Amino acid sequence: MSRSIFWKITAPIVLLVLLSMAASLVVGIWWAAALATFLIVAAVGLISRMITRPVRQMTAAALRIASGEFGEQVRIQTHDQLGQLGRAFNEMSANLKRTMATLSGEKAKLVTVLDNITSGIVMTDDQGNVVLANGAAGRLYGFREAEATGRSLIEVVHDHEIESLRRECLTAGRTQSTQVESAGGRFLRAIAVPLTAGRPVGALIILQDLTELRSLQIMRREFVGNVSHELRTPLAAIRAIVETLQNGAIDDKPVAVDFLSKVETEVDGMTQMVNELIELSRVETGKATLDLRTGDLNQVVREVVGRLSPQAERAGVALSVDLSHESPFVAMDRDRIHQVVANIVHNAIKFTPPGGKVTVYSRPEADSVTVSVADTGLGISKQDLPHIFERFFKADRSRSSGGSGLGLAIAKHIVKAHHGSIWVQSEEGKGSTFSFRLPLEDRRETGSNKDLTKP
Numbered sequence: 484m485s486r487s488i489f490w491k492i493t494a495p496i497v498l499l500v501l502l503s504m505a506a507s508l509v510v511g512i513w514w515a516a517a518l519a520t521f522l523i524v525a526a527v528g529l530i531s532r533m534i535t536r537p538v539r540q541m542t543a544a545a546l547r548i549a550s551g552e553f554g555e556q557v558r559i560q561t562h563d564q565l566g567q568l569g570r571a572f573n574e575m576s577a578n579l580k581r582t583m584a585t586l587s588g589e590k591a592k593l594v595t596v597l598d599n600i601t602s603g604i605v606m607t608d609d610q611g612n613v614v615l616a617n618g619a620a621g622r623l624y625g626f627r628e629a630e631a632t633g634r635s636l637i638e639v640v641h642d643h644e645i646e647s648l649r650r651e652c653l654t655a656g657r658t659q660s661t662q663v664e665s666a667g668g669r670f671l672r673a674i675a676v677p678l679t680a681g682r683p684v685g686a687l688i689i690l691q692d693l694t695e696l697r698s699l700q701i702m703r704r705e706f707v708g709n710v711s712h713e714l715r716t717p718l719a720a721i722r723a724i725v726e727t728l729q730n731g732a733i734d735d736k737p738v739a740v741d742f743l744s745k746v747e748t749e750v751d752g753m754t755q756m757v758n759e760l761i762e763l764s765r766v767e768t769g770k771a772t773l774d775l776r777t778g779d780l781n782q783v784v785r786e787v788v789g790r791l792s793p794q795a796e797r798a799g800v801a802l803s804v805d806l807s808h809e810s811p812f813v814a815m816d817r818d819r820i821h822q823v824v825a826n827i828v829h830n831a832i833k834f835t836p837p838g839g840k841v842t843v844y845s846r847p848e849a850d851s852v853t854v855s856v857a858d859t860g861l862g863i864s865k866q867d868l869p870h871i872f873e874r875f876f877k878a879d880r881s882r883s884s885g886g887s888g889l890g891l892a893i894a895k896h897i898v899k900a901h902h903g904s905i906w907v908q909s910e911e912g913k914g915s916t917f918s919f920r921l922p923l924e925d926r927r928e929t930g931s932n933k934d935l936t937k938p
Contacts, residue, residue: 540557540558540569541557541568541569541572544556544557544572544576545572548576548579553576553579553580553583554576554577554579554580555576556573556576556577557569557572557573598617598618600617600619601619601692602619602689602690602691602692603616603617603619603620603621603622603623603624603671603688603689603690603691603692604616604617604619604620604687604688604689604690605617605620605631605636605639605640605687605688605690606678606685606686606687606688607636607649607685607686607688608684608685609653609683609684609685610635611635611636611637611646611649611650612633612634612635612636613631613632613633613634613635613636613639614632614685615632616628616631616632616639619690619692620690623665623667623669623671623690623692624639624640624641624642624665624666624667625666625667626639626640636649636688641666642663642665642666644661644663644673645663645673645688648660648661648673648675648688649675649686649688651675652675652676652677652686653677653683653686655677656677656679656683657677658674658675658676658677659674659675660672660673660674660675661673662693668694669692669694670692670693670694670697671690671691671692671693671694672690672691672693673688673689673690673691674688674689674691675687675688675689676688676689702874706874709874710760713753713756714753714756717749717750717752717753718749718753720745720749721746721749721750724742724743724745724746725746727742728742756889759889759890759893760889762893763874763889763892763893763896766893766896766897766900773815773816773819773900773901774816774817774818775814775815775816776814776815776816776817777812777813777814777815777924778812778813778815778817779810779811779812780810780811780812780813780815780820780845780852780854780921781806781807781810781811781845782810783815783817783820783821783824784804784806784824784843784845784854785804785806786821787821787824787825787828787843788802788803788804788828788843790825791825791828791829791832794829794832795832795841798832798833798835798837799836799837799838799839800832800835800837800838800839800840800841801839801840801841802828802832802840802841802842802843803840803841803842803843804842804843804844805842805843805844805845806843806844806845807845807846807847807852809847811845811847811852811923812923812924813852813901813921813922813923813924814901814922814924815901815921816897816901819897820897820901820921822893822894822897823893823894823897823898823905823919824843824854824856826890826891826893826894827856827891827894827917827919828841828843828856829890830890830891830917831856831857831858831860831915831917832858834858834860834861834915835858835859835860835861835914836860836861839858839859839860839914840858840859841856841857841858841859841860842856842857842858843855843856844856844857847923850922850923851903851920851921851922851923852920852921852923853918853919853920854918854919854920854921855916855917855918856916856917856918857914857915857916858914858915858916859913859914860914860915861911861912861914862909862910862911862912862913862914862915863907863909863911863915864911865911868907868909871891871907872891872892872894872895872905872907873892874889874892894919898919898921901921901922902921902922903919903920903921903922904919904920905917905918905919905920906918906919
């Protein structure tokens with residue numbers, strides 16, 4: 484067989500074998516490529532998961548912090564840049580927790596101060612809406628703190644003077660103040676302070692209750708006026724007598740003796756008033772003390788009635804007692820309770836017309852005893868009753884009857900120092916009944932000293 488024929492026969496076979504081998508090689512390459520692609524994708528996914536896990540942890544922790552769970556920490560497993568980011572995140576979270584704890588403590592202190600401060604505090608925004616208000620402001624203007632937030636200032640306090648003050652404060656850009664009277668009758672000093680942050684952002688309104696201070700000022704003025712009035716009359720009388728004596732009356736002995744007797748009477752009256760002022764001052768300032776001893780209150784009443792009976796007879800007034808059969812023993816400063824009973828009985832005799840009656844009662848109760856002095860005298864008007872125990876107060880009908888007007892004020896303080904109470908019931912034209920109550924004590928005789936104004 485010739486070579487040409489051999490190649491013609493074997494060439495196709497060789498070609499087929501080569502093509503078969505090439506096809507197998509391509510398939511292998513494709514499988515290898517597919518396997519390599521799978522491995523690469525798996526590796527990329529694993530690496531990506533490892534890289535993003537700390538980021539996901541920090542994202543979740545950040546969301547928890549945003550919801551109020553301060554102090555959240557993430558686990559750090561690497562020392563690369565993500566590890567540094569994690570450590571920075573943990574430090575930031577810890578600092579935030581400490582800062583929020585400090586702010587919470589400061590807020591608690593502020594709330595405590597606002598709740599306990601006596602001045603009213605109201606904070607508004609630039610539109611006049613209430614941002615914050617404390618309990619004192621609520622009590623002054625009759626609103627609840629929770630209901631005030633978010634509402635306009637004028638809607639909360641119903642006071643146009645306060646609203647005008649707020650507007651003036653923001654317009655002028657400086658502190659403004661005024662004095663107002665609340666709907667509840669309280670006398671207030673209102674101070675508006677502008678709150679700025681480059682521009683007016685609101686106002687802080689401070690409400691100071693000056694009612695008691697104003698009352699003290701009025702009382703001081705009335706006190707000076709009353710003392711001046713009480714001293715002016717006797718001093719004028721003494722001056723007139725002295726001038727009369729200087730003009731020759733001193734040579735007429737009977738007239739001179741009569742004038743000097745009148746001077747003595749006026750001096751005694753002023754001396755009594757000064758002594759009562761000193762006594763009242765000592766009682767009110769706590770400089771007086773009680774010499775407490777257990778004793779029979781009925782006996783004190785009998786002594787007073789016995790001493791004042793001649794005065795009642797001269798006035799044509801029937802003075803009697805209606806005391807309890809069982810002696811009421813109380814812890815008392817005998818001289819001061821004697822003074823209380825004497826002041827009340829003396830007033831009853833003085834303001835009861837001839838033919839009238841004054842009766843002194845004592846009525847023990849479960850743990851106290853009440854002493855009452857009832858008269859059939861002039862009585863006290865309704866408008867005068869609330870003031871009857873005030874210093875220098877005198878009902879209109881008694882202006883010409885003399886006296887300093889301090890006796891009942893002293894009696895009130897003495898009774899209160901004995902842990903008792905004192906009151907009056909009266910109807911104009913039908914007489915009055917003054918009563919005071921003291922706590923009962925064991926019958927045994929005891930003694931002690933006690934500050935007059937301390938429990």
